[in-house]
Amino acid sequence: MTPLFDLDLLLTGTYHDWLVAGLITSLSLTGISLALALPLAILIALIRLSPVKVLQWSGFAFVEAIRNVPLLAHMLFWYFGAPELLPTALREWLYARNIEATSAIIALTLYTAAYMSEDVRSGIRSIPGQQFEAARALGFSFVASMRLVVLPQALRVTIPPLISQTLNLWKDTSIATVIGVAELMYQAAKVESASFRSFEAFAFASACYLGMSLLITGAAGWYQGRFPVRAA
Template identity: 60%
Template sequence: MFDPAILQSGQYHDWLVQGLILSLQLTAASFVLALPFGVVIALMRSSHSKALRGIGASVVEGIRNVPLLAHLLFWYFAFPELLPEPLKLALYDSHPEAICAVIALSLYSGVHMAEDIRSGIRAVPGTQLEAARSLGLGRLASVRLVLLPQAFRISVPPLLSQTVNLWKDTSVATVIGAAEMMYQAARVETATFRSVEAFTFATLAYLTVSLLISLAAALYARRFPVRTS
């Protein structure tokens, strides 16, 4: 005969694993969107155009000076109300909690990544672009082929640090009902009152992934020391 307690224990384990998987998916999806967004903002802030620099600065300051919690609540509760009815219904039919969490996390992480990338751009000597232009490359080609590769190499360690922050920030998505790890840990605790096991699992999962990303950053820094001259 099946022991119901064992069956339920397996179900609670599945909840925690599902939460871990969703947290990893939120991190990956947000990173994929945040990085190119950060590159665009960093290039705008490094532009010779005063208008582009102003727009870039406004985006950065407008996003990073608002708490992540406020971003999540805005995108989940307010943003859908601004959409046309067909798009609103389509959003509500397509895991709105996860979608809105990814939007908020991408924008919030993207502006912080933009500052890291901009620092990497500023660390590249101006003579690099001058040399590229003297070889006949246009400005866009010089930026794409010469400036950005060097800037990315310099920016990798801080970008990995931002990835750690992004991974930890996924826990805030529980406030809009995204069934990530903290949501599932709280769900298990509510169903079983086994708070030690549930939140120990969540704590160790956050710690393990964070340490792995930090280790990758340390190994990268050791393998590819920054040289800008």
């Protein structure tokens, strides 16, 4: 007789291995996308704040074009659509590798960077303009005064919203299941269809998502306690 909730199924055996492999894939998707999205977000924020009108507009267009389309549509485009636009040789090279994960990472990175760039931008704008002017007056270039004077101060205000964007990124990785990346949600569905133990499989996935989310929320709380925003 099988018990109502078969905990052993989750702790040992093939199904356990599948689920853990899925969890690791989800975590790697989050890690890689975060590492790529952060510098991109800072770059876009700087472009939007640059004194050149054309750059400002292209930054705005990029952010709005990405934020106003669901992540699922991004994933579908990068997985089904974009490879067709590549030259044949490059396409075959890609298909021989992990095209699913690559498309997912591109979509997640762009999507997250668009949101993060808005947080970075408002962080930079919260630093009084005189800081930037003083740096310029002392002979720093635009890039140097940003890098050495404004950004270090802005980062302190920006970290909490960036952490909450990371939480969104973690939850968004689940959408990669649609294009067949073997992440946590995909593996849970696979276990469900192989064993018909849907409750156990989804409970495992939910617990992982929730646990990681609580850790990230906890990190944000810790940061705000440790480094409170100083009055300017």
